[in-house]
Amino acid sequence: MTLRRHLLVFFVLLQASACIQIPELTPPAPVDGGIEVEPSVSLTWMSPEPDAYTNGPLLIRMDVAGATPEQVELLVDGAPVAQLSPPYELNFETLTLAEGRRVLTARATLGAQVFTSAERGITVDRTRPRMLVQSPASGADQVPVGTAIHVTFSEPLLKGTVTDKSVLTSSYPLNVIMNAELSDDGTSISIVPLTPIPANETMMVVVSRQVTDLAGNSVEPPQQPWTWTVPSYLLVGEPLFAGRIEESNISETFIRVDQDSHPVVAWTQDVNAHVKRWDGERWEYLGAPLSAGTNNLLWKSALQMDVEGRPLLASLEYEGPKDQIQLRRWTGTAWETLGTPLTTTLSQGRIRWMGLSSGARSPPLVAWYEDNSTQAQIVLRQWDGSQWTTTGSPLPMTKGAVNNYLGFDLDALGRPVFSFCELISGMPEVGHVMRWTGSSWADLSSGLAGLPTARAVTADGTVLVGMKALVNGAWRSLVRKWDGSTWIAVGEPLDTIFSGMDRVIASIALDSQQRPVVFASEALSSTDASMRTGQVRRWAGGLWKSVGEPLRAGTGKATWGVPSFVLPADDEPLISWTERIHPAEFTMTSVHVHRLNK
Template sequence: MERKLPSCHVMRHSLRVAMILLGLQLGACIDIPEVHWVEGTPREEVPDAGVPVVESRLHLSRSVTNGSVDIRVELSGAVPERVELLVDGRVMEMLLPPYTLSLDTQALEEGDHELFVRTALGDQQFLSERRELKVDRTRPVLVSRHPAPGDRWVPVRQVTRLEFSEAIDPATIQEGAARLEVESKVIAGVVEVSVDGKSLTIQPTNPLPKNVSIQVVVDSSLADLAGNSIQTEGGEWSWVVPDFLPLGSSFPTESPQDATPKAIELLVPVSGFPIMAWANPGTGAVFVRQWSGDVWEPLGAPTPITRGASFFDARLDRDGHPVVAWVGETLREVRVWRWTGEEWAPMGGVIEGLPSDLITLSLRTNGKGEWFLCSSTRQEFFVWKWHEARWVQLGLFQATANWSVVAVHMELDDAGNPLVLMEERESFGAPRHHHKWWRTDRWTSISSSLDYLGGWSWGVSIPGRSLVVSHGGVDVIVFKWFAGGWGQLGSVFPERFPGGSLAKAHRFAEDPSGMLVVLLGESEAAGQPDTVHFRKLVNEDWEPLESVLRPSPGVISSASLRFGITPAGRFLVGQVESLEATPTQSSIQVYISND
């Protein structure tokens, strides 16, 4: 019997079904592991559009203004439907592309304002960062000027300072905007502005010229940060630089104990810090002060005397310490004290047992440790030498019979020997002068060649140079002691101010080079107080120096002037002064050359 095979179509259908069944069976038996992401393996993110955002940045052309300010808005992100400028929370302007604006601030009050940009997109609003704008229409005012207009005591290297009510825009401080002028000529200087912008300084390149009017000129081109030009009204701003400046305040003024100086001395040690010493007859005290660089400080306590200090003198010892001498205790004794560097101590015992009514005192040293004292009554003269820690009298001599002593001064010659200069007067007669010169062990009387000269100044010398000055006429003559007689020193010179009072020499001093300088006083016109001026001996010629010290208005100066020169070459002048309103209340003022 013949067997029939299935057709191909049927076979193919059966095979497909079988494979599906086999796959189902296998799937039920195989374990498929889970899929894990390895850290650091980037995932493929699907972009998410999210909520649209508008970012804005507000730019101002300036933060301070007196007019308009340029506005610029920078946008990023989505395109906004609306852009607004807010000022202090209120909409000021609607901005359109390219989102720029020249904002006129005239409608705004002066002061600080807050600016924002607000953008809108649909229901959402976005704010920029805050910007501050100051509206300032007030012109800057010069609130302080130093030196002040008309200031009398301006240092030669003075820095001029201008202070304004608000900061000045540095961009407006051009060359010459603030300057110093003399007779419309600019004085070279450097202008600097302070950190806060409120102050300007003008530093002169060279020392300022003296005795001429110096004017400060400020141009209206200077403006504040808002562009407001400065107010230049306020009067002329000028001053004159003098030849001398006060060295500290006048003294003493703080207590009645030292309020009436009688005799003063000015001493200049090698330190350059001057010393002033004086006696007060009213309180019977001797006072010494030294310049510290800032103030006049007492040098120890007042010397311990009880009453009666009148005639007084002071000098420096070899160590630069002051030694003071005075007549005290009812005018019958002489005391000498020295500064040890720490305290005051007596220099020998009190010289007692003297006749009453001593009228003068001179203290001198040769700078080598030898000291001499001289005093007198109307009839007798006394000289002592410091020897073996005590004062030893060098003889005694008397005035000419029937003559009365008017004045006595002692100087030392080139060898350090004392030379006593005396002025005597007979009743209703003319004065005459003669000298006593110590030579080895005795006094030698010498007739003076100065009698014919008329008025003259003595007691004005420096150690090692015995000097006197004749000023009896319109010419002034300086004489020096030359081992036994007086000889002319340098040329004859005329008065500086013809028509005023006669010139009078007050003191000599040596400058750092050893050249001799004389201080003179004379009035510039009849009836006026004296003006101080100077001459220097150069090649046997007394050359005038430019510097002068004129009297201060309302101040009365005494005739006693003291003179010294610092190691740096600066001149010092000390004098007793009083105010015209209170002429009985005196004080001491020291002046220093304006170098």
């Protein structure tokens, strides 16, 4: 065919095509290796976070990608509970769900196809966390210094809610700064003091409603406030008494320490003398309670130690018209009576007071105050290991006078030094200090200018007295020493202990460096001087330094009677004092032994 003819045919066909309709073509479905692929839907969790906790509405949010589904459902533990519409968000109320761990899934449908999201676990928790264990226990009043303060809860807490503002500590009127720290597992809070916890003050910890568990439930408040007390002194073991506390009446006690520095305590109750020793874990009786001889009544006892640290017990007994004193020594297994009973040397005489020295410096010495219708005196007898010997001549006393704070100590040579206050009817009360020189009684009372209440003699023979004296027109407690010719004040008067009254230096002891250590007490009530508090003060070479805070009775009790005070080898004070239930219809008393809380 010629070129001219070909061109003619091309133009004819081109004109014909302008009148033909060409249908739109649908793109073919995707193929994968020659296999047609169906449309798909992708479901991705945006909220909640994995392992979320909730106690109410829970934000459900899904990211839906790919083809548009016909519907999206929320399933809980495989059961549909709600529809999710674009933008596929829902504030789902979980109150309809039972508490515990639940599994969420989202399900999308597209035609006959079903698409499911990954599982997302949540925990529904509407129960408030409870305090399970508190340390110290609520109401505790014998909390040692340094006791860890923490509380354990029934479930983990949300870390961000535990702060120094949501866990509050208080001790009115003092401010105690503490840090609150949540444990790694979230189930306990430790409270770390940044300042010392005050002694004898009630501490309180309040875990506020701001503290929540992981689901946002506030901590349930305890049934009673979480309070406790750190006392200045801790009770050694349990209170001591015999029989029933309702029938217990004890007014005086003695405390000493044995060769192992274990405290030994004696008291008289129901005409029996009781002696117990602390073995480090409990109080154990030294033998059975001691009673008087046949037809006698035991009404007073005194405790000391011999040079080997064995307990010595003197007991004052009535024997018909006469009184007698028995001295016993603990052998380790039984009480051994030393010699024959001591009796009054005066015709028709009675024994009104008894004292006992230790046998640490010299053989033990027993002294007693005796009188009859015309005469009064103090008599001394010493046990030389086999019999009683006379030590010095009797110390004459004023017949009819009232003698207060009568007591004695021995110097390094075993010579007694007595001090007492004498009150004669119609005359001012006066103080006396008498010292046995080896041949006669020396009166050291001149210039004393006060009323002695306690005494001690140092290793070099210096006589110390604790006393009440008028200082600038007011009665003050102070210590004076005899320098061989005059009385010299040891430091300033002791300050008030607890804003009380009737301050008295009850006893003086010497520490391992021969420094005087005093136990002073004062009345808490102007109407009952027997209710008292006390404090230990140590001479620091230029001033009296307080050893701990004042010793106070436990909750619902009152200290009363005469305290007993001793320093073990470590110079840490031990105090024995009777306490009574207060207020109470009956006098219910027991012996309390205290050690410094440090």
